[in-house]
Amino acid sequence: MLNMFDSDRLMDRSGLSFQDMNCNLAAVSKQPKGIMKEVKEVVRLARKFNDTVVRPQALEMDRKIHRDPDYLPWEWVKAANEFGFYTLWIPKMFGGKGYSFSSMAYFAEELASCCLGMANLISVHYLGLATLTATWNLPLALKLCKEAVEGEKSGVPCLFDFAITEPAAGTDIADTHLVDKGSVALQAVRVEGGYTVNGTKIFISNGHFSTWHIVMGYEDLKRPADTFIFFALKSDTKGFSLGRKEKKMGQKACPASELIFHDCFVPDDQVCIDARQTRGMSRSHREIYQIIFDSICSSSKAGVCAFSAGVARGVYEKTLEHTANTRVGGSLMMNLEWVQARLADMLRNVAVTRLLYSEVNFANGMYGLNKMLQVKPAYYLYKYLPAPLVAKISAPIVNSSLCLWLTRKIQLDWKKDEELQRTTGWASIAKFTGSDAAMENCRIGLDLMGQEGLRNENAIEKFLRDSKLLQIYEGTNELNRLEAFKCVIGRNRFEITMFEDR
């Protein structure tokens, strides 16, 4: 009845393919079943951590840092380290526990339902790891991950952060078109055996806690997209210093730090990727900039959406409890229809946000950063082989130049544009939808709780302050709307221009 051409054509809607709109269906048969078990395990772990560490202290910690903005909650970082959270998602080949990246979002939701600051304290570490992974410099990833594993064993946490934002360049960084006209200033000058780095990064989550900073710099500030470089810099490097710790409205437990680089030397073996390493690839260095950046954001924005689901749920649960125990004008609030409808809206926001980050997870598992380790043979091989054996077998492979060349060829050079756009587009949609939904729940919660909601001790006001940052980091929601347009709506329209509006 239908020929093959008709079948494809009839599946497309509004310029979007069936695959674009149904990552979940495509992933169902391909996703290893073991991931479900992992999700349950990490959710249980997160709940235990919430019950024993976070919930009893979250509000007091918020007040403590409001009182003393320079306070650094090392006790929380150490507690997370003791729970093994900084190696849970480090692949077994790098010495970690090797949980699937897809399970991290569910873990993040759980923590965020209690305290977003704590959720960020753990998740940002993996943003650093995601950046190492997105550059596919596996030898460097192996070296750094070993230190994180050692930090867990020794009780001295070894964290990573991810540093891209600069005082005059925030949105600039997100796109090659913007960065070339932008005001980036962190310069990496080529010297014998490496680079000398000068400049400043700001708003770096976990900067004050991190041992390794994964940093984006530029060889030529007038041609940043063509000369970008990612490098790893240890906090004890000569010339590196920590500047101010920002005084944020919320998420106070997770410091936003200024990183200052003054003639810091970065040896070649700490360069994640630079123009020398991409020479000879069929894609240009600036194209690779966008691929790496978008791959990282596809993961991190799924994380922000998971945070949003957590907040939306945390607020919903608090509000539900309040309405079940409060009378207004003689009636139990929960029995009032307008209250019932608002509670339904809140639960809708939780559900939709969770579905969205799940969809981005599916997309990342099928087409993004998580793909390599979620292919069934690789997944089961790594899952069931003992960790020491995996590490022993993997080390020589990971350190080989053939492996480096091949992974980059597959992940950067041969990466299909539509797959990258699919993950990036969905991640942007999830990010702005989720964070808006979380904010809406906070507002409904505040309204339903009235005067009680204003009090810090009842947690809702903290959720609101914490949540506002969800609409800002990983690109403001305004930028993410444009990203969604670029990657999903406008991608096959050749008349489209981006970021040139006058």
Add this chain to the structure above:
Amino acid sequence: MTTSDEREYKLLINTSRDFAKKILLPHREENDRYPLADMDEKIMEKAYELDFFHVWLPEELGGFGGHLKKLVLILENIAETDAGMAVMILINAMAQEIILQAGEGKALADICTREKSVHDFLIAFPAFTNPFETSSVANARKKGDTYILNGETPYVVLGNISGQALVYAKIEGDDSDSFFLVDLKAGSVRTGDPVISLGLHACPVCDVCFHDTEAMIIGEKGKAPDYFNRMYGTFMLAGASIAAGIMRGAFDDALAYCRNRVQGGRPIGNWSELQLMLSHMALTVKNAETMIACLCEGGAGKGTEGDEGIISASIPIFDQARDVTSSGIQALGGYGYMEDYSQEKRFRDAQHLQSFLGRATLKKLNFLKSFYKLAS
């Protein structure tokens, strides 16, 4: 409007702005840390010296005699810089108005006569709830010519810095709601620790407990709802003027930032997506200011019961302030989220103000009820 009126308004605007920029602004961030850090009391004393807490009083007591436009001008211009102080002025004036509505001007005169400091003068009031919607209120019993209060009144604004509080309580026996004036320095009154709240940190709040506390009934027994409702419309508008001031501050700062911040090689104020956001902000701010000015010119604030026009104009302004201040942060991106910039404070203050005189949604539902009543 006469020339002398105009001169008086200009003088008020200039005095409020001067106070805000020279006295409030340098301490804004530090005072916003209260109650987790000390508050600079000199600011409150300065506001008192400038008679900001007296504006609502009758002329014979040194005020402008319940002149809404003058109160609104002060509140709007101060709130642009720091809504905390504006709310302090508002709450004190609200309490004064209820006492006046109840025909107890003498009680106010007594306060004015014996005042020695700003603390002696201020009247605390639980203004972030609708007293007749809550189920837990203090109770009162008659003892001779006076009343004895027991129980707790939560979230009393200015409770820990005022000489007296105006609270409502149910009178034992007939269960009717009445207002009472209580001396907060009495030994039988226990004021709790300052409450840590979402916003308006510079406007202190605490819970107050009464244990066989002597109190003076304000007006007639069981008439609290009448006095409250007569005050309601006028002070919803006064509260809305604070929301409008917050919005104005958020918009001005957002616009200034967007003109100077360059991304992608051009000022972000030239990005049309952001222009649209700024445009929404500008329209909303101007609309709110115009609405408030028109209502003040039109004679709002005469204390007439059931002033639906004022209430219908005021309620949306609180919602708008919530949205405008959120956009104010978005326009500044990461910087907007930091305490060094005032946008995050305005955001918290505007969200906080949503609960002024009760839950936002209930205020809307109550409006519908009064609207139907009027129509029928």
